[in-house]
Amino acid sequence: xxxxxxxxxxxxxxxxxxxxxxxxxxxxxxxxxxxxxxxxxxxxxxxxxxxxxxxxxxxxxxxxxxxxxxxxxxxxxxxxxxxxxxxxxxxxxxxxxxxxxxxxxxxxxxxxxxxxxxxxxxxxxxxxxxxxxxxxxxxxxxxxxxxxxxxxxxxxxxxxxxxxxxxxxxxxxxxxxxxxxxxxxxxxxxxxxxxxxxxxxxxxxxxxxxxxxxxxxxxxxxxxxxxxxxxxxxxxxxxxxxxxxxxxxxxxxxxxxxxxxxxxxxxxxxxxxxxxxxxxxxxxxxxxxxxxxxxxxxxxxxx
Amino acid sequence: xxxxxxxxxxxxxxxxxxxxxxxxxxxxxxxxxxxxxxxxxxxxxxxxxxxxxxxxxxxxxxxxxxxxxxxxxxxxxxxxxxxxxxxxxxxxxxxxxxxxxxxxxxxxxxxxxxxxxxxxxxxxxxxxxxxxxxxxxxxxxxxxxxxxxxxxxxxxxxxxxxxxxxxxxxxxxxxxxxxxxxxxxxxxxxxxxxxxxxxxxxxxxxxxxxxxxxxxxxxxxxxxxxx
Numbered sequence: 001x002x003x004x005x006x007x008x009x010x011x012x013x014x015x016x017x018x019x020x021x022x023x024x025x026x027x028x029x030x031x032x033x034x035x036x037x038x039x040x041x042x043x044x045x046x047x048x049x050x051x052x053x054x055x056x057x058x059x060x061x062x063x064x065x066x067x068x069x070x071x072x073x074x075x076x077x078x079x080x081x082x083x084x085x086x087x088x089x090x091x092x093x094x095x096x097x098x099x100x101x102x103x104x105x106x107x108x109x110x111x112x113x114x115x116x117x118x119x120x121x122x123x124x125x126x127x128x129x130x131x132x133x134x135x136x137x138x139x140x141x142x143x144x145x146x147x148x149x150x151x152x153x154x155x156x157x158x159x160x161x162x163x164x165x166x167x168x169x170x171x172x173x174x175x176x177x178x179x180x181x182x183x184x185x186x187x188x189x190x191x192x193x194x195x196x197x198x199x200x201x202x203x204x205x206x207x208x209x210x211x212x213x214x215x216x217x218x219x220x221x222x223x224x225x226x227x228x229x230x231x232x233x234x235x236x237x238x239x240x241x242x243x244x245x246x247x248x249x250x251x252x253x254x255x256x257x258x259x260x261x262x263x264x265x266x267x268x269x270x271x272x273x274x275x276x277x278x279x280x281x282x283x284x285x286x287x288x289x290x291x292x293x294x295x296x297x298x299x300x301x302x303x
Numbered sequence: 304x305x306x307x308x309x310x311x312x313x314x315x316x317x318x319x320x321x322x323x324x325x326x327x328x329x330x331x332x333x334x335x336x337x338x339x340x341x342x343x344x345x346x347x348x349x350x351x352x353x354x355x356x357x358x359x360x361x362x363x364x365x366x367x368x369x370x371x372x373x374x375x376x377x378x379x380x381x382x383x384x385x386x387x388x389x390x391x392x393x394x395x396x397x398x399x400x401x402x403x404x405x406x407x408x409x410x411x412x413x414x415x416x417x418x419x420x421x422x423x424x425x426x427x428x429x430x431x432x433x434x435x436x437x438x439x440x441x442x443x444x445x446x447x448x449x450x451x452x453x454x455x456x457x458x459x460x461x462x463x464x465x466x467x468x469x470x471x472x473x474x475x476x477x478x479x480x481x482x483x484x485x486x487x488x489x490x491x492x493x494x495x496x497x498x499x500x501x502x503x504x505x506x507x508x509x510x511x512x513x514x515x516x517x518x519x520x521x522x523x524x525x526x527x528x529x530x
Contacts, residue, residue, distance in 0.1 A: 051311060080308055082325070091311055118526075121471070138526050139474050154522055157477040174481035174519055192481040192519065211481075211488050211515060230511060232488035251504055253495060270499060293492060293508055 036071045036079045036105070043085050044110040045131065051091035053120040055102030061111035061129035061146065068108040074101020133166075141176075159194070165201065183219070195234075203227070210234045218302055221246055221286035229290045236290055239302040245285030250277040254294040261299045306336060313339060317346040445506045452513040459520035466527040478523055485516045 042048060044065050050057055055074075067088055073079055076095030083089050094100035102122070109115065112131040117124050120138045128146040135142050135153045142153045142160045151166040155173040162169065165183045174192040183201030191213045198208065199218040208215050209230040218239040221227060229236050233255075240246060240261060250257050250266070257266040257275045266275040277299075290297050309332045315321045316329045333339045467475055492509040499505060 089311065091308075093305065093308055120526075136526055138470065139477075154526070156523055156526060157474055157481075172518070172522065175477045190515065190518075192484055192515065209511065209515070211512065212484050230508070232491070232508070232512065253502075253505065253508075270502060291504060291508065293488065293495070 034072055034075065036069060036073060038067075038069050038079075038081055040067045040069070040081055040083070040088050040090075041065060041085055042067045042083075042088050042110055042113065045112045045114070046085065046110060047087040047114040047116070048107075048109055049087075049089045049091075049116045049118075050105070050107070051118050052103050052105055052122050053092070053094065054100045055092075055104045055122045056140075057117055057119060057122055057124050058104075058106045059115065059117070059124075059126045059129060060106075060108050061113070061127065061131075062108045063111055064108075065110055066108075067110070069105060070107075071103060071105035073103045077101055077103055079103075142171075177213075220244070221288070223285040225286045227286065227288045229288075230292070231295045232293045234292070234295045236292060236295055236297045237300070238288070238290065238298070239300050240281070240288075241302040243282055245282040246288055247280045247284040247286070248278070248288045248290070248299065250275075250290040250297050250299070252276075252290075252292040252295065252297060255292045256296045258296070258298045261301060306332065306339065309333075309336075309339060310342065313342050314346060317343060317350060445510060448510065449513065452517055455517050456513070456520055459517065459524055462524045463520060463527065466524060469527050478519075481519060482516065485512055485519070488512045489516070 042065060044063075046065075048067060050059075065085075067090075069079075069081070069090065071079070073092060074094065077100075078093045078095075079090070080093060081088065081090035092103040092105070094103075109129065110131075111129060113129060114132045115126070115129055116134040117126075118136045119140050121140050122137070123140045123143070124135050124137060125143045126133060126135070126146070126148075127144075129148050130146065131149060133144065133148045133151045133153070135144070135151075137155045137158045139155070139157045141158050142155060144151060144153065144161070144166075145163045147165045147167075149166065150168040151162065151170070153160045153162070153169075153171040155176050157175040158173060159176040160171045160173055160178045162171065162179070163181045167184065168186045169180070169184050170188045171178050171180075172190045173194050175194055176191065177194040178189050178191055178196045180187070180189065180198045181200045183203060184206075185204045187198070187203055187206040187208075189196050189198070189206075189208045191210045193212045194210070195214045195216065196208050196210060197216045198206070199216075202220045202222055204222040204225045205227070206217075206219075206225075207228045207230075208217065209228075211232045212234055213231070214235040214237070215229055215231055216237045217227075217229065220241055221244055223245050229238065240248075248261075251269065251274070253269065253274045255274060257277050259266060259277060259279075261281060262279055264277065264279045266277040268274070269276050274294075309329050312321060312325065312329050313333075316326065316333075321329060333343055463478075470478070489509065489512045492505055492512060496502065496505040496509060
């Protein structure tokens with residue numbers, strides 16, 4: 001007669017062994033096939049890491065504690081996935097690293113997942129994920145729609161497009177453009193030569209910076225918000241909605257200021273070069289600071 | 304598991320997040336793969352260094368000798384300039400102001416120093432509105448930071464040069480163009496600062512350009528790893 005406690009211990013060890021074997025099986029390649037379809041359990045707030053260098057990664061958030069992945073791989077390429085209920089990793093291994101074939105992955109993930117994706121030239125497209133997003137591409141395009149809690153997107157020469165209302169958003173690219181349509185409590189966008197264009201709802205804090213890229217801002221300003229626009233030589237175009245309470249400070253070392261918001265004229269800067277302008281509209285409120293080295297600044301009413 | 308698979312598991316291997324079943328084949332591979340062994344050593348060094356980092360940093364004791372010297376200089380100058388009766392009272396105010404100013408500059412410099420080194424590189428979540436407080440308050444503080452930026456940029460540039468083969472030629476061209484654009488901006492701001500050394504805005508712009516350059520190099524090297 002086996003004691004009850006011994007039996008449960010044995011049952012537990014069998015379960016652990018089976019789970020471990022299942023995990024090892026999960027990590028094994030599916031094989032040299034061109035189609036992929038897998039379902040993997042993942043908690044609603046679990047973590048998911050995806051690596052796919054070339055092709056595309058399309059992600060949809062859904063209300064299930066499961067990751068469903070479908071896709072097609074290049075000849076000889078292999079798809080790997082492994083992990084547990086709290087975290088899953090998946091990636092495509094190319095048969096030829098020097099000349100990887102495009103792999104197209106489409107995933108359905110728990111909406112509140114913490115998602116991390118890295119690609120080289122593969123485009124990333126994420127929809128309806130409300131958790132956290134960390135997206136990295138070299139020269140692919142990142143497109144996000146929905147309202148992730150926080151979103152960090154980085155590219156070298158790829159574009160970044162966001163439509164929605166992430167609470168916290170940081171996007172950086174060098175030559176690519178950044179477009180944001182929506183609203184955010186905390187926004188930080190940076191490019192070297194790419195254009196930054198922001199439009200849509202209400203913003204609380206924003207810092208937009210470029211070196212030579214243009215900045216076009218047409219969002220609504222929260223009354224207690226702070227907004228910084230910095231560029232070396234890009235054009236800065238800021239459209240302020242009618243009746244917005246805002247204090248605006250513009251300084252340019254060698255550029256020009258065109259003020260279409262009020263009759264106040266800019267004054268010459270230090271040593272007679274550049275220009276400065278400080279004014280309050282509708283009693284002040286939101287703080288807008290624009291600084292350029294030689295980029296021209298235009299302030300105008302939003303259409 | 305192949306090298307290509309295992310290289311994505313090395314971070315979990317180092318932090319002990321792999322299951323025993325997954326750990327064994329990774330360990331076997333590391334034993335025979337020099338590249339992975341070197342990557343593991345590098346990751347272990349980072350983890351070890353991170354553990355040694357202090358939770359907070361006090362200004363070094365020698366900072367006070369500089370502040371005391373500045374106060375002494377101010378006292379001497381004020382005594383020489385002002386009548387004795389008014390001087391005593393004003394001296395007290397100015398000394399107090401000097402102490403406050405020196406402390407503010409010191410702590411601003413220290414805070415900025417730490418932010419620049421630890422903040423963005425660690426992916427720290429900072430508010431967009433607080434970003435401007437990261438710029439150094441004085442030209443002297445900036446001179447120190449400029450050296451740090453130049454050293455960091457040089458180190459990252461070397462690393463990127465080694466990894467450049469992993470990038471497409473058109474990406475390399477874009478990257479070089481971007482770095483060139485930032486360098487042009489730095490040179491222009493530097494020349495303007497030489498003509499107008501008291502212009503705090505120029506210091507902040509220059510600092511911002513350096514920060515962008517270091518950030519672009521860092522991102523490029525990080526993205527290139529494993530591509």
